[in-house]
Amino acid sequence: MTSKNKIRLGAAAFAVIAAAGLYFLGGYLADGQRLIERFESSIDKKQPDKLLKLLSAPEGAVDRTTAEAIVDHLGEDADAKQAVLSRLKTEIARLEEDSEQSFAADGESAFVYAHKKEKKRWLIYDDYELELRTYKVPVTTNFGGARILLDGEEAGIAGVDGSTLQLGPLLPGKYAIKAMYEGKYTTLENEVQAKLFPIGSAVEPVEVPLRGEYVDVFSNNGFARIFINGEDIGLAVGDGQRIGPITADGSNTISVEADYPWGTTKSEERPIDGKRVEFELTALTDETKEQIVDAAHAFVSSWYEAFRERDAERLRRVHPGRKADLAGHFADMVAGDEHYIGQLRKATFDRDSLRLEQLGASDYSVSVRARIEYEEAYYYGAFDFRPETEAGEQTTSYRLRYENGEWAVFEWSEADNEALSANVKVYDR
Structure with missing residues (x-):
C-alpha cells in the first residue's frame, strides 16, 4: 500500500471515528435524564445561574430571581425536591416513549415540567427542556378598596364584600403581597410572603388580613375635640361617632382637648390598644x-x-x-x-x-x-x-x-x- 493510500485510509477511519463520536455526543447532550441530573445538581450546589440556563417559559423570559427562588425553595424542602424530580423523571420517560406527549396542560405536573422541543438537536436527536408554568394567584383581604401591591408595585384594588383579586400570570417564585387601606384616620397595612411553587394545578388563595378596629371615645366633656396622632380629626366626643378603622396595636395615639373661657385643657396622649377609651378632663385650674x-x-x-x-x-x-x-x-x-x-x-x-x-x-x-x-x-x-x-x-x-x-x-x-x-x-x- 502506498503512502498516499495509507493517508487516505487513515483519514477515512478518522472521519468514521469522529462521526461516531459526534453522534454519541449529540445523544449525550440531548439525553432527557441527563437534563434532570443537571437540574438536581444546580439545586444541590446552589447554582441559580446554571439552573437559569435550563429553564424557559411559554410566556416571557425567565430571570435570575426566579431561578434563585427555585434553588432556595427546593434546597430547603427535601420532600418538595423529591416530588418535583420524580415527576420530571416520569415525564421524560413518557416523552421518550411518545413523541406527541405534552405536559403543558397536565394538572398533575409540578411548577416546572419536562417539554420536548420542536426542533431536533442537530436535526437528529429529540431534545428536551424544562418549562415553568405561570399562575393566576387569587388574593383576598378584609377591607374592600384596599390597594394590593406585588413586590412594591401596585397590582390592583381589592373589591368589596370579600371579592377576590387575581394577580398574574406569575412565574413560580417568592412574592411580597401587601394590602394597604388608607382610612380617614390612619393607614392599615399588612404584608405576607407568598411562595408560589405548587405541585399540580391548584393554587392556594393568598389572604392578607388587615387589623382595623372602631374605637368608642368617652369623656366628661362631650364638646372635647378628638386628636389622633396629634391631629385634630374634626370630631367631638359628643358626636358619638366611632373612630375607625384604625390599628389598635398601640402604634397610634389618641387624646382629647377642650376650650374653656379660662383656658384650654388637654388630656394625656394614650396609645390606642382597644375598642374603648375614656378621658377625665381636669377642666378647673x-x-x-x-x-x-x-x-x-x-x-x-x-x-x-x-x-x-x-x-x-x-x-x-x-x-x-x-x-x-x-x-x-x-x-x-x-x-x-x-x-x-x-x-x-x-x-x-x-x-x-x-x-x-x-x-x-x-x-x-x-x-x-x-x-x-x-x-x-x-x-x-x-x-x-x-x-x-x-x-x-x-x-x-x-x-x-x-x-x-x-x-x-x-x-x-x-x-x-x-x-x-x-x-x-x-x-x-
Missing part, C-alpha cells in the same frame, strides 16, 4: 377653683345683708333670675312688716366637691358644697319685741353659672351632712 369659691362666698355673705335690709340689690354674685325671685320675697316681707336680724359667722367651702358641667358650647355650671355657720332671727315690727338670734349650721350645695366673664350663683339647696374633705377654704366673720 386651681386659680379657677379659687374664683368659684370666692364667688360663692361673696353670695353667701351678701345674703345676710340683703335679708337685713330687705333689698335684693345688696346681693352679690347672684344670677339675675334668682335676684328677681328674692326681690319679690323681700317685697312680701316689707308688706308684712317682717324683719330679719342675722349674720354669717363662718363659711367652709370644700374645693374637692367642685363639679363642672358643660350645658352647651359656651354654657358652664359648677357645684360646690359648703358648711355655713350663722346666727339669725325673724320678727314683726308691729310687736314691740326684739328676739335674740340663735346659732345654726347647715350644709348647702351651691350651683354657679359662668356668664359675662364671672361666676354667679343661680341655685342652692340643702345638702347632706357628709363630712367635707380636708381641701377646704374657710372664711371667718
